[in-house]
């Protein structure tokens with residue numbers, strides 16, 4: 512069911528005029544873009560801090576017991592909350608991927624210290640070699656994947672020192688090209704999902720809704736995030752196409768797009784008007800753990816389906 516009224520209440524910034532282009536200031540985005548822009552390949556192709564005991568060939572029984580989920584950008588924010596919920600509440604072996612391996616390993620080791628299964632893998636979505644190395648590692652160590660959560664993303668439209676070329680290229684490389692290529696390369700492993708039901712979730716945004724983009728009554732109508740919005744519309748189209756791809760073969764698989772709502776994270780300058788990361792992760796986790804009767808080809812948030 513389409514619930515068009517659900518989103519505006521979440522996205523309305525309280526302390527700024529509705530049409531402000533600056534409710535996420537330039538300064539606020541500095542932490543988002545302070546990571547390495549150019550990938551530095553490491554001599555060791557296996558860029559992970561995984562304990563070797565997690566190897567599929569060493570322990571196939573353990574794999575049977577723990578479905579495996581790879582979450583991009585899970586060193587912080589919604590991705591981290593999603594990974595923690597999957598490991599702690601649903602018994603997943605989570606693959607914590609991050610641009611900075613040490614940041615991912617901090618999350619993975621804190622989960623392992625509490626008795627959960629987690630492995631950190633370096634992954635920069637703007638680097639083809641990083642994507643290929645991460646996929647090769649998953650193949651070598653696990654041989655299969657149950658759930659892929661394409662969570663990592665950036666919103667840099669407000670960074671006015673970027674040239675239009677840089678803004679479009681960086682946004683689309685991170686939000687669309689990287690997730691698309693990663694998903695493409697992981698499909699063969701997803702088809703071997705030990706659970707028998709591969710699932711892919713694209714973390715998208717209601718800002719990518721074509722329907723909402725034409726609705727002048729919405730409080731965010733005038734906010735000029737055209738590049739971010741376009742990247743999320745493209746992500747929604749990737750979702751529909753990968754749903755078709757998984758349908759081919761044995762017809763097993765669920766692919767969905769989820770909007771987390773307006774969440775208090777680095778991306779929103781830790782805006783206290785946003786909901787907690789746990790709340791933001793709720794719908795993502797719900798869809799990730801859904802079984803045969805779960806949704807497929809949907810675009811939704813915690814309140815229900817969203818209009819395209």
Ligand SMILES: NC(=O)c1ccc[n+]([C@@H]2O[C@H](COP(=O)([O-])OP(=O)(O)OC[C@H]3O[C@@H](n4cnc5c(N)ncnc54)[C@H](OP(=O)(O)O)[C@@H]3O)[C@@H](O)[C@H]2O)c1
Nearest residue numbers: 546584588589635636637662663664716773774776777778
């Ligand atoms: N927060 C919201 O209100 C909101 C609303 C709608 C949709 N979303 C979506 O939710 C997702 C998560 O956002 P968030 O709010 O949790 O933001 P966040 O806290 O800034 O987390 C973003 C994550 O993406 C990672 N990332 C950025 N560039 C990357 C790259 N080139 N390669 C790999 N990882 C990269 C970041 O890594 P670093 O730590 O290295 O920067 C970080 O782990 C995004 O797709 C966003 O568009 C968020």
